[in-house]
Amino acid sequence: MLYIFNASTDPYFNLAAEEYLLTTFQEDIFLLWRNAPSIIVGRNQNTMSEINYDYVTAHRIPVVRRLTGGGAVFHDLGNVNYTFLVSGSGHATDFAHFSQPILRALQSLGVDAALRGRNDLCIGEQKFSGTAQCVRNGRMMHHGTLLFSADMADLTDALKVKPGKIQSKGVASVRSRVTNISEHLKAPMTVEDFIGHVAKEVCAGDAQAYSLTEADKAAITRLREEKYATWAWNYGDSPKYQVYAEYKFASGTAEIHLNVKEGRIAAIRVFGDFFGDRDVSLLEEALAGVPHERNAVMQALSHAQVERCLWGANAGDFAAALF
Structure with missing residues (x-):
């Protein structure tokens, strides 16, 4: 398995990087990354019915559509994203398989985390991670969020849609009570230390570190410009x-x-x-x-x-x- 830490915080680049690694590499990959403040909407959602358009516009928050289904989520630098990319579809829809190493990493910090329902990771009744999957040409991508020290006010305001104004056949998000992992730690740690801890626990000496090459970055940037940074993908691809x-x-x-x-x-x-x-x-x-x-x-x-x-x-x- 390859371990990649993607230091970019550009959401358009980072979503493009996931697709590039999914469709170009054959090795299994564990990827960690963060986005600057942004909203990431599910593949089958109507973007306009998921966001507070006035708030997003006023604060110039990027809105980016991802490859996987599920609901809209707010990202900032207090949120750590993880991605598993594997060949073969033997674990298709097996959210528990990919959640276990993440849960072990948290439990080793004394955090009582568990998988609730099909794809939510929770501490008690509060959610700190939503996960989603997709398959492309025999390769699977499973990714999720880890709310570590996210700004909850921004999260709430950016996703507060005006009720009743937009009627859509898109897949609507289900809002849950959420919490930050940092609030449940036995001892304080920085988000950077948390990233290092998760990488160490998940990889457990069984992964080779890989850095994106200049050729990788150039290809990802092309995909960013041609797809992920376009109005057509992020808004125009919405259901009617x-x-x-x-x-x-x-x-x-x-x-x-x-x-x-x-x-x-x-x-x-x-x-x-x-x-x-x-x-x-x-x-x-x-x-x-x-x-x-x-x-x-x-x-x-x-x-x-x-x-x-x-x-x-x-x-x-x-x-x-x-x-």
Whole structure:
């Protein structure tokens, strides 16, 4: 087995690295890595229905889609990610097999951790790790989070979705009570020391350290730019969904209904008791086919005469109602 510590904290690069190692290497690999503040959404999720879009935009938090299923998670430098990459699918869906070495590493620190349900690692009733898997060409990837000293306020705020606004057929996240591992240690330790401890316990002298080469990094960077850092992968690959918004302004109330497919506004209708001297269909036509993304919407509205269609509103007001 190869042991790799990926020192990058760029979430786009790190998710690309997982796919590169999964599809390029044949050796079994144990990988440890961390992301700067970011939201990682599951392969089958609708991104917009999983995030607090206003909070994420204001704090410039990257949102990245991963290869595996499951729910959306918030990452920061207090969260340690681990990945097992193995050849053969003999352990497909066997979450316990991959969880055991992680649990042993924690138990050796005096932390009473256990696998709960199919894929959650918990201390008591509180979750500190969610895990997920996928198989590509006979190789399996099993990965998970280890909340060590994550900022719980950011975690909560970034994933606090406005209720009832977005209806989607995507797989919704199930929110759980969570905890940091650091709160349960017998003696304090840094996140860096924790990473070293997990690596030592899991590898147990049976792994060869491997550092990503310049050729590896170049290939990962290409995959990052072509896939993981793109709007098409992170937002456009979402299942179709509907958005309902109600906006009150000086001349009345507008009800806005959106159908979004492959991340683009497939149809939009605006109803209400508002006034204007231009037909609201001008707004509907301007937004048809536009990515459901704030900058793209603002650009499309810049020549749509929002103020004439909806007296008392401007492009910023109307765009804000769509997210």
